[in-house]
Amino acid sequence: MKPSLSQFQGCLIGQCLGDALGFPVEGYGPESCSTYVEENIRHPSDKILGRAHYPFGQYTDDSQLARDLIRSYNENDGQFRPEDYARRIATIFEENRIVGRGLATHQAAENLIAGASWEESGIPPPSAGNGSAMRAAPVGMFFFDNPKLLTKCAIDQGRITHTDPRCHAGAVAIAGAVALVLCEDEIIPSNFLTALIDYVRPIDPTLTQGLEKLHIWLDWDYKEAVKVVGPFGRKAGYDESYSWRYISPYVISSVLWSIYAFLKTPESYMEAIITSIIIGGDVDTTAAMTGAISGAFLGIKEIPQEWASLLTDQNSWGYEELMEIATSCYNIKMSENR
DSSP: OOOOOOHHHHHHHHHHHHHHHGGTTOOOOHHHHHIIIIIIISSSSSOOOOOOTOOTTTHHHHHHHHHHHHHHHTTTTOOOOOHHHHHHHHHHHHOOOOSOHHHHHHHHHHHHHHTTOTTTTTTTTTTTBSSSTTOOOHHHTTTTHHHHHHHHHHHHHHHBBBOHHHHHHHHHHHHHHHHHHHOOSSOOOOHHHHHHHHHHTTTTTHHHHHHHHHHOOOOHHHHHHHHTTTTTOTTTTTSSOOOOSSSSSBBBHHHHHHHHHHSSSSTHHHHHHHHHHHBBSSSSHHHHHHHEEEEEEEEGGGHHHHHHOOOBBSSSSHHHHHHHHHHHHHHHHTTTTO
16 A cells, blocks of 8 residues: 555644644643643634744644654655754754754754764763654655665664664654554554564664553553553653653653554544643653654544644744645655656
């Protein structure tokens, strides 16, 4: 089965809208996020909640960097060139256009701006945030038919900012999840997880162990599942100073929760997004990753257009522009096999 244009469009729009829906309550606890879901997503009023001076529809660094990854691919004739993508990361930080910057990504961007090469700029362990995974979904579109290139590209785009193997595994998992759903018309969680584990196992044991347990957690209510997924794989020295409830920016737990949210309701984009947000924590990122996977599976028609039409990045790169680059990406990719 070959992917459709609708799926490529759904992947990018699904990511950006998930991000925009999570952004107003990023960092909030589960009580606030649950109230937000009921009052602003399930039963929205005329006034849709934004954040600070940003209107509803603003997406964050998660999707800004995913978008620019697609732009890099498009403008290099369907080739991933890490030096070009690194330049784009440095530029958006240098021009202060980034929204909701992560600490490690910011530090890496400063390294690039100071002259470091893309191979030297990444932040080493024990820094293991989700900055490289949050933007990796487009890699699944680029290389859905080539697992080796997918793995290489997911890692290379990630190590511009993060060099911990757990971060590599998280990026490969999100890209791999997109690649898998692009080629399926039905999601059987056990089969999906088996295939995804094959991508991740050579890279990192912690995320592999989490994916192996995920089929059990899928039988649990989200309130119970998050109690296990939230702290899963944490090590001393990471995240101890954070008060995130429940899903922190730690790459292992946030990637696992994003995949859990998708697999819980693979036939409903909005229910998947709600599951990714309602538990609290780094919910713009979990919703962005869940939204990319769900959108890639269901296609653009299953994403609420009344909300997607409000997408914006500081009055630029709205819905139509995002649709255009997703369409260009699809045309470039499909032209390889003509």
